[in-house]
Amino acid sequence: MKNDWLFAPGHGMCAGCAAPIIVKHILAISGENTIVVNATGCLEVATTEYPRTAWRIPWVHVAFENAAAVASGIEAAMKKQGEKANIICFGGDGGTADIGMQALSGMVERGHNVLYVMYDNEAYMNTGIQRSGATPYGAWTTTSEVGMVNPIGNIRPKKPVAEIMVAHRAAYVATVNIAFLRDFKRKVEKAFSIDGPRFLHAISTCPTGWRSDPSKGIEIIKLATETGLFPLWESEHGEDIKITYKPKFLPIEEYLKTQGRFRHLLKQPEYIERIKEDLKAWWRRHGVEI
Amino acid sequence: MKITRGAVVEEAGNSIENKTGTWRTFKPIIDYTKCIRCMICWEFCPEPSIYKEDGSEKPAPKEALKKLPVPIIDYDYCKGCGICVNECPVKAIDFVKEVK
Numbered sequence: 269m270k271n272d273w274l275f276a277p278g279h280g281m282c283a284g285c286a287a288p289i290i291v292k293h294i295l296a297i298s299g300e301n302t303i304v305v306n307a308t309g310c311l312e313v314a315t316t317e318y319p320r321t322a323w324r325i326p327w328v329h330v331a332f333e334n335a336a337a338v339a340s341g342i343e344a345a346m347k348k349q350g351e352k353a354n355i356i357c358f359g360g361d362g363g364t365a366d367i368g369m370q371a372l373s374g375m376v377e378r379g380h381n382v383l384y385v386m387y388d389n390e391a392y393m394n395t396g397i398q399r400s401g402a403t404p405y406g407a408w409t410t411t412s413e414v415g416m417v418n419p420i421g422n423i424r425p426k427k428p429v430a431e432i433m434v435a436h437r438a439a440y441v442a443t444v445n446i447a448f449l450r451d452f453k454r455k456v457e458k459a460f461s462i463d464g465p466r467f468l469h470a471i472s473t474c475p476t477g478w479r480s481d482p483s484k485g486i487e488i489i490k491l492a493t494e495t496g497l498f499p500l501w502e503s504e505h506g507e508d509i510k511i512t513y514k515p516k517f518l519p520i521e522e523y524l525k526t527q528g529r530f531r532h533l534l535k536q537p538e539y540i541e542r543i544k545e546d547l548k549a550w551w552r553r554h555g556v557e558i
Numbered sequence: 559m560k561i562t563r564g565a566v567v568e569e570a571g572n573s574i575e576n577k578t579g580t581w582r583t584f585k586p587i588i589d590y591t592k593c594i595r596c597m598i599c600w601e602f603c604p605e606p607s608i609y610k611e612d613g614s615e616k617p618a619p620k621e622a623l624k625k626l627p628v629p630i631i632d633y634d635y636c637k638g639c640g641i642c643v644n645e646c647p648v649k650a651i652d653f654v655k656e657v658k
Contacts (some may be wrong), residue, residue, distance in 0.1 A: 271609040277571035277635035281604065283581060284639035290603040315573070318565055322573040449601060460582075483640025483653075486602055 279322035280314040284482025285488065286473040287311050287387045289446050291358065294385060297456045300325060302341060302354045305361035307335035310394040310474075311316075311387065333368040335359050336375035339382045347381075354383065354460060361388040361402035365429045376465040377438040378481065383459050383466045386429060389474035397477040402428040405546070408529040408540055409477070420539055421532065424548065430469040437466030437506030443499065447490035451512055453501055457477050464502070471498045479528025491523040496547055496558060509554065517558045520544060574635075578605070582638035586631060590616045591598045592650035595626040599642035599651065607635035608642065 271277070274295035282289050291406040295302065304327045312329050315322040316376040330338045337355045337358045346353060359368050364386040391409045392398040399409040404426045408414050415555040433441045434469065435520035442455040452470075459466045471492055478486055480528060492498035493515055520543060524530040533539050551558050562568065577593075593620070600608045613628035631642075642652045 271606055271632075273606050275606070276571035276573050277605040277607050277632070278576035278578055279605075280576070280578070283604075283637035284641060285604055288606070289602055292606055293601075316567065317563070317573075317576075319559060319567055320573045320575060321567040321569075322571065324571040446602075481640075483644040485604075485639070485641050486645055 272514060274302070274324045275315075276296075276322045276324055278320070280317055281310065281404060282474075282476050282482070284473070284475040284485045284489075285310070286446060286471075286485050287389070288315075290385070290387050290444075290470045290472060292450050293446065293452065294356065294456055295325065295448075297453065298354045298460060301352075302326075302356060304328070304340040305330060305335050305342065305355065305357045307357070307359035307368055308394075309360035309363050310356055310389075311360065313394055313481045320555075328477055332363045334371050335363065335368055336371035336382070336384060340371075340375045340378065340380040343380045351420075355381070356413060357382055357384040359384070359386055360392075361386060361390060362399075362400040364388075365401035365427045369429075372433075375436045376433060376467070381463055385467065385468045386454070388429075388470040389472045389477060390426070391474075391477050392406040393474045393477040395485065402429065404499075404543075406533050406543060408479075408532065412445060413456060414532045415495070418534060421529070430467060431509075431554055433467040434503045434506055434509060436465075438467050440466040440502070440504055441469075442502035443469045443471075443507075444514075445489055445493050445500060447486045448493065448500060455502060455512075477529070479531075480526055484526060488523070488526045489524065491518065494518045495520045495523045496551060497523060497556075499550070500552075504554075508525065511554060514556075520547065577634045578637050579632075579634045581614075582633075582636060583657050584635065584640060584653050585602050585633070585637045586638065586640065586643050587652045587654060588631060589650045589652060590618065590628065591647055591652060592619060593628065594619065594650070595628055596625050596647060598645050598647060599628060600629045602641050602645050604639060604641065605632075605635045605637065607632045607637075621627075
């Protein structure tokens with residue numbers, strides 16, 4: 269075997285998709301004693317084109333809505349049998365913020381010893397770029413088309429799923445960005461050192477849906493954090509979140525202009541101002557004036 | 559093809575039978591005379607189609623670097639996304655049009 273990642277090449281994820289980078293690093297830290305439960309989504313569909321799989325560890329596909337419920341069951345059954353393994357749930361933003369939210373809420377509330385990872389590309393990319401609860405304000409998608417009637421695109425703010433998990437008093441909650449590898453690895457290691465329900469929110473570039481250059485995938489999500497739009501933080505047992513990286517607070521236009529889905533905003537500064545106001549309000553709530 | 563009960567795939571990681579290198583329109587080529595062997599390309603390759611190999615035989619910008627492993631691109635799987643080209647801190651990876 270030429271490479272020893274627990275995630276094999278030859279899968280069908282688009283060129284430049286960031287999700288496999290997130291997965292390979294999490295599995296590298298988790299190790300072979302891992303069971304993955306995968307909600308429906310790009311990652312599930314494209315990594316397991318029957319009769320092949322990219323996974324070198326036990327893996328199960330379950331429906332959009334019940335990945336967290338199945339992971340709960342695996343954890344409970346293994347506990348009963350006196351066995352122990354790292355149980356990881358991977359879900360996209362659709363499978364987590366929208367369809368799987370109820371099962372996830374139950375898993376965290378019941379206190380199952382599972383790590384749930386939401387790889388967030390901010391829309392239903394697998395089915396054709398429909399908006400999800402995690403699509404940001406102002407983004408074009410095929411169900412938030414931009415035109416004369418609606419010049420904004422998506423008119424609703426992004427659902428703060430990780431903050432909802434903090435409100436559940438999950439054992440560990442963190443936002444992670446693969447472009448900040450040291451912070452990313454530290455948080456994943458920390459997540460595996462804590463017992464109980466844990467949640468990681470990972471931003472993930474989608475060149476197809478973001479209308480962006482595939483080679484800029486890492487650069488774009490780095491800008492998401494450096495502009496303050498995707499803050500890096502962590503929280504244990506429901507305590508106030510701690511910021512783990514102080515951004516440079518670059519102008520948000522630097523991020524928006526890298527992606528075709530925000531192209532219409534650049535000609536309409538009034539809507540960019542609204543994003544900036546929301547951004548300032550979030551950071552003010554966490555003690556930072558920008 | 560044998561259809562398994564419950565669509566179980568019994569051979570872990572058998573996606574390596576799919577040679578996704580055919581997707582490529584641009585090809586990244588590492589210039590080892592510039593490569594400082596930092597492995598950032600290896601960290602960020604989404605396939606992953608970059609692996610580490612003993613680097614003592616490869617050219618290097620400094621003799622001392624030859625003790626470190628080098629990144630090798632596996633063109634059987636590289637889809638040519640160009641993330642390695644963009645992230646290389648010393649611009650040691652060229653991106654050229656694929657000729658097939």
